[in-house]
Amino acid sequence: MKKTPLYILLLLLFAVNTSAQNKTPFNVADLKLTWQSAEENHLNSGDTHVILTLSNKGKKPIPASGWSIYFNTGGAKSAGIDSNIIVKQVNGDVFKLSPGKSFALRAGGVLKSDLRTGNIKNATDFPKGFYLVFDKQPGKGFPIKTEFDNTANIDEREKQLAEKVYNQNQLIKSVPENELPPVLPTPVKYTRELGTFNLTSAVKISTAAVFAKEARYLASELSKVLGKAPAVATGDKSAGIMIEQDKAIAPEAYELKVTSSQITIMASTATGAFYGIQSLKLLLPPTAWASVQQDLKISNVIITDAPRFGHRAFMMDIARNFQQKQEVIKLIDLLSLYKFNVLHLHLNDDEGWRIQIPGLPELTEIGSQRGHTINAKNRLHPSYGSGPDAANKAGSGFYTRADYIEILKYANDRHIKVIPEFETPGHARAAIKSMDVRYDRLMKAGKAAEANKYLLRDVNDKSVYRSVQGWDDNVINVALPSVYTFLTKVTDEIIAMHKEAGVPLETIHFGGDEVPAGVWEKSPAVANVLKQDTSVKNVDEMWHYYFSKINTMLKARKLYLSGWEEVGLRKVTIDGKKQMIVDTRMADQNIHVDVWNNLSGNEELAYKLANAGYKVVLTNVTNLYLDLAYNESISERGQYWGGYVDMNKPYAFIPYNYYKNQKENEEGKPIPAGYFDNKLQLTDAGRANILGIQAPLWSETLISADKFEYLLLPKLFAVAERAWAVDPDWATEKDVALSESMYNTAWSTFANKVARELPRLNNYAGGFNYRVPTPGAIIKDGNIEANMQLPGFVLRYTTNGSIPTNTSKIFSGKIPAAGNTIKLRAFGANGRSSSVLKLN
Template identity: 30%
Template sequence: MKYAKSVGFLFGWIVGLMAFTDLGAQVIPYPLSKMALKGEFELKAGMPIVVEKGLRTEAEFLSNYLKEGFATASPILESGNGIHLRLDENLSDSLGNEGYSMVIDQSIEIVAPTSTGVFYGIQTLKQLLPRDFSNVVSGQVMLSKTIIVDKPRFSWRAFMLDDCRNFMGEEVVKKMLDQMAMLKMNVFHWHLTDDQAWRIEIKKYPKLAEVGGTRKDTQLARGSSERTGKPQTGYYSQDQIREIIQYAEDRHIVIVPEIEMPGHAMAAIAAYPWIGSLGTTQEVPVTFGKMEDSFNVADPRVIGFLKDVLDEVAALFPGEAIHIGGDEVNHDPWMDSESIKDFMRVNGLSTPMDLQIHFTNQISTYLDSKGKRMMGWNDILGHDIHNEPDSSSAKVEQTLEKSSIVHFWKGDLGLVEAAAKDGYEVVNSNHWDTYLDYTYRRLPLSKSYAFDPIPEGLPQVYHGKILGLGTQIWTEYTRTESAMLQQVFPRLLAYAEVGWTFPENKNYGRFLEVVESMKMQLSQMGIKFGDYAGN
């Protein structure tokens, strides 16, 4: 029986029945609508996957997963009976670019307007299979018959890995991409440069990675004089990055690289001291916090250097956005430099924040010329979000380019509304609600789940300016993969549901049931959950 032709009718009908029908706690993120049918469907080992052109990659994902459980390959065919994967562009109005419909009845059929939607339907199907599917010996599993119509609430559902403070490596990145794909998260924000390391090969400036990718030691704890006593080194070649980009693309994930400027730049300056403002930076810092040096953005040679770097970054990463950080810039060396102050006077820049915005707009315009969009933490707007005692933000005259994506992380939530009203698109990563390096006491699972990227009271007319959310793991004091994973999980499951599931369908009690049911399954992948009990 074919249901795809009537998806538009089913969409409205099932949503109307949502309060009365539910298959129970099985899937994260929770779908838009689910309706139980009578009976069960027998999924057998070796059942063919029937696809049309354009869905081969998605079919191979499903085939490989079924083989893991059944130890029998599912052939991929262009016609016949089996699990049907199909595209229908006519569904784009109701399902958008990432939605799908799935019917499990006399057969299994996943239909979507795009291959991304089909891929997400497959992720839902995988979660409907038994949690111990990898140990199936009978050659069959029974699935409850159901109809699911699903699409996301937000288009930007991001996870950020800080690979600078502690280098995680290619296999860890791929493991996180796999988990993001399962959870229908679609943006991997890759923090690749900072004061403590430069992790990306730049062919024109090889010392960035060769020198900037190594530091002699690492601070053990915030404010501590103790060190690990070991050097820390590592970076990604451009060939490795291309491989990871392809790995992400196959999972319908876009990678947004973060190349910090003009602050958080001391690893780069240690490699090429002439690009700094102090003229004294020679080593990659081993401590954390707001560092002393910043790029000398009044020097045309430094601007050329940064454009050269961005040329290679833009050529590597096919996604639209490039993140330039822009946060926690130490303006003191600028104000102590006569040449930089002369540059400010000549260009009519009254404050160091005006200089920063002037620089940021140069970078934004350059990226625009390459078909990219600049993204930065909300410091780039020029507000005093750090409550600096001598802040000059009230006098800032420069205005950030409107094409910029504002990544909110700190300050009064009213700044989100102000940015949206000013025409900026915003990703909300309010640190109190999304920073995964925080303890579970400070950011319990319940608070992660309750987060709403749209601030309370934001007028409906501006809701479209909120692209979605990001959640971030900063790794200053998270030195190992296992420690990082325990900070991330299970809170990543909560953020997946925040980004995908509409508020009326969220239920924390149901969510906790799924978390518990997935705990053992993920532990078999080497993912141990943090101590979230009672949250």
């Protein structure tokens, strides 16, 4: 087409207009923000006094209006000391800073402002994801330079912690290899014998036909260390490795015998044979996966083994922050090696929907994407520091239908059951906002019936609430018929995926956690239900209304309902106060509940629900929440609202009497003697309703695979031990002093076993970023003494304030404390190191 002068003029005008719109009032790169924690517990408020500094490196002043800085935090507010900066909550953990009436920042200048925020105890508490938005470009965010300074009382706190860790580590004594269990978790029974079996790629595997799949798996695994897969056959009695069936053995049990001439695995089921294979792999030297080996020596041993619990679960939260499919595959390899049999996938939350559902594209187009947004019509708000860019791999992402099917198949081949979770009715903002976009699109197209089909909120609801995480629009309205249409659709699509994968589906987890007060109180849809259904007495009874419907829907599909503890609870008014009590109406219906709340005042909850008839998975926050920080150090990432969880907390957990070994509460304060004397105990029926244990790893702080693995390991070893191994003697010993002595000996043995097991994870399944414990240290008689939780690491130090490296001086015995700035660090054989411990 011939271009006319008018056409060219219009193009020029458009270009000029676009250029004017894209021109910013100042260069964001010239602005730097420093967040300094100046005083903890400011004015006895529990808050931290923060000094916010804005530095202008540019050659012109920063305007006193026309822009805002967005960021994520658990809470922040103007301190009222000055009016330079105004802080407002946008929603959830999203806040923004705007210029106040006294704001003035000249070229090359610095502006300080006083703020208050929640208590800052570790790196997790620092705000994250700062970016600037101009009023005239509301759809775009510009990341800004940010520095943090948290020097308030830190050195003294770290010294106190170092001494505490040192005293804890004193319990750990070196134990010879031949006195340790041969594999982890500890087998029911084992006998070490003299001699070794020489494993090479020439060794043949003979299998009973029923175990052919497991035999091929073993051959494939051995090929990774031997360079070539051993041949697999049936009925060859001369083969070096025999996998045989004995129907008298319990379903998940196995027997493994290694002699100098042959390895034999006996089991009744494929699952038992698989666990025997995993134990055989664990008998290989931990360094075997580092490179191809010509041959491997396996010590002769006889193992008879079976799991304590039938439900040995790990919960992976990929909703708050996303992990790529390959990380899930790696995790499955890890879980199966240490004999977990359940992977609970938390697939949605306020901050993300992570699985493709055919027919509902908005769930992933909107609900799986996070970035700067004005109204959540194009994506979700950027939570947990994910920033303005929707391409952020932690904030955005989802599994396609094909991805999920692949995960199912991979897990099933390794005898792991996947439980998909769809958190409802709370924690559902990603789904709600996605279906809002669908609703708006179809309403504009004049398709009102279709628009309302999957709507998750009452558009006329005027209820006011705020969730624990700060959201005011994250709860599904359970009075709407469209809610059940939506959840039925999701359920049927998940069923179809499992069917295509050829993997059984027994349950879907529908959450039930943390619905805030105020929800549904001013909803016309809820008022209509209360009017029409006289069995629903009040708004609080909408809870039972909802889960009864979900339970019925699942039963019709031959599935059982799983959920968090609240599924088995009801809210009632006692002495004018609302309280949660066990709802017996839902008991004895094969409803499985993950009970996390054993915080002060709720210690009995798991046992109450089990005694009432619910199937309980112990998920106690104080012992099993792996997202809790290892300890109080400022450098440790992780939550701490339920206390601190190092490897010793899950190891010390006693499932049938978890009161017995609870030494401190969620605040780290000692529990007084006799505190648990009158607490509810499990009945025989309640004991039978304890299915097992689960360790969740919530992902608020997990912005990478490395951070996920750091909080996961080595804690996961202790969870594996407690879920599989027999009830230890120290757990049932009634003499308190003797029980503690027995525990200390067992704990020392376990720590030694973990220390020898960790090198396997340098290379297994691609290698894992496990945490190397920070050393403990104490200043005594003018000298520094130091130790480690796990034997086998080398302590190195510097005296000039520099960071120790793997060539720094080796710490041996003690060094003088005076006159030096001493820093300590632990190193493994592969150069992996701990955090730095600063003393003096």
